[in-house]
Amino acid sequence: MSDIKQNIQSIKDSLPSTVTLVAVSKTRPVEDILEAIKSGQVIFGENRAQEMAEKKSKINLPIEWHMIGHLQTNKIKYIAPFVTLIQSVDSFKLLREIHKEAEKNNRVISCLLQVYIATEESKFGFSNEELIEMLTADEFKNFKSIKILGLMGMATFSDNEELTRKEFKSLTNTFKGIKANFFNDNSDFCEISMGMSGDYKIAIEEGSTMVRVGNSIFGERVYTKK
Numbered sequence: 001m002s003d004i005k006q007n008i009q010s011i012k013d014s015l016p017s018t019v020t021l022v023a024v025s026k027t028r029p030v031e032d033i034l035e036a037i038k039s040g041q042v043i044f045g046e047n048r049a050q051e052m053a054e055k056k057s058k059i060n061l062p063i064e065w066h067m068i069g070h071l072q073t074n075k076i077k078y079i080a081p082f083v084t085l086i087q088s089v090d091s092f093k094l095l096r097e098i099h100k101e102a103e104k105n106n107r108v109i110s111c112l113l114q115v116y117i118a119t120e121e122s123k124f125g126f127s128n129e130e131l132i133e134m135l136t137a138d139e140f141k142n143f144k145s146i147k148i149l150g151l152m153g154m155a156t157f158s159d160n161e162e163l164t165r166k167e168f169k170s171l172t173n174t175f176k177g178i179k180a181n182f183f184n185d186n187s188d189f190c191e192i193s194m195g196m197s198g199d200y201k202i203a204i205e206e207g208s209t210m211v212r213v214g215n216s217i218f219g220e221r222v223y224t225k226k
């Protein structure tokens with residue numbers, strides 16, 4: 001059995017049935033994705049629009065593509081015709097542009113709202129205040145070509161388990177508050193995307209419904225942990 005296949009199987013075996021696995025294939029070659037598909041994986045996450053579109057054009061199979069990285073408004077057009085879920089909606093302005101592209105493509109595009117939960121400046125996302133401001137705006141209510149499925153967050157890049165746990169807890173709390181106030185009778189709003197290779201077990205303990213795993217499936221990208 002290949003490493004990729006083995007990794008996917010052991011991760012899937014360890015996930016509760018309620019948690020969706022997104023295989024993060026950014027920077028990986030098409031062959032790796034095909035290997036994962038053979039192992040039964042159907043959802044792939046990419047963080048660059050053009051890279052996703054290029055891979056999509058080479059892989060003519062019914063898989064799902066999730067955008068998980070910061071998306072510039074002028075790049076939406078590359079993925080709008082096919083993307084399954086944009087997890088990294090981090091501003092009202094971006095959502096407005098995604099809505100326009102969705103209409104142009106005659107589609108409803110599903111999105112997660114990325115919430116800023118880390119202590120690092122480098123991460124993107126809405127603050128709780130910004131979220132509420134957008135969700136109460138009349139313009140937002142008229143986004144007929146957008147479906148909001150929940151929230152996404154990234155914890156601080158750290159070995160401090162308590163900090164990671166605290167940040168995931170805060171995302172779950174934000175989710176509950178937003179759900180109760182804005183999506184109470186909307187069953188589409190049900191996802192909390194949190195957890196990566198290094199912290200997905202903690203994320204699941206804190207309520208994650210969707211984990212985004214790259215290194216633990218495809219092998220280490222080279223970086224050092226702070």
Ligand SMILES: *Cc1c(COP(=O)(O)O)cnc(C)c1O
Nearest residue numbers: 024047068196197212213214215
């Ligand atoms: C790269 C990335 C991941 C996956 O990280 P790994 O450490 O490789 O599991 C998850 N989420 C986002 C937003 C990413 O950019």
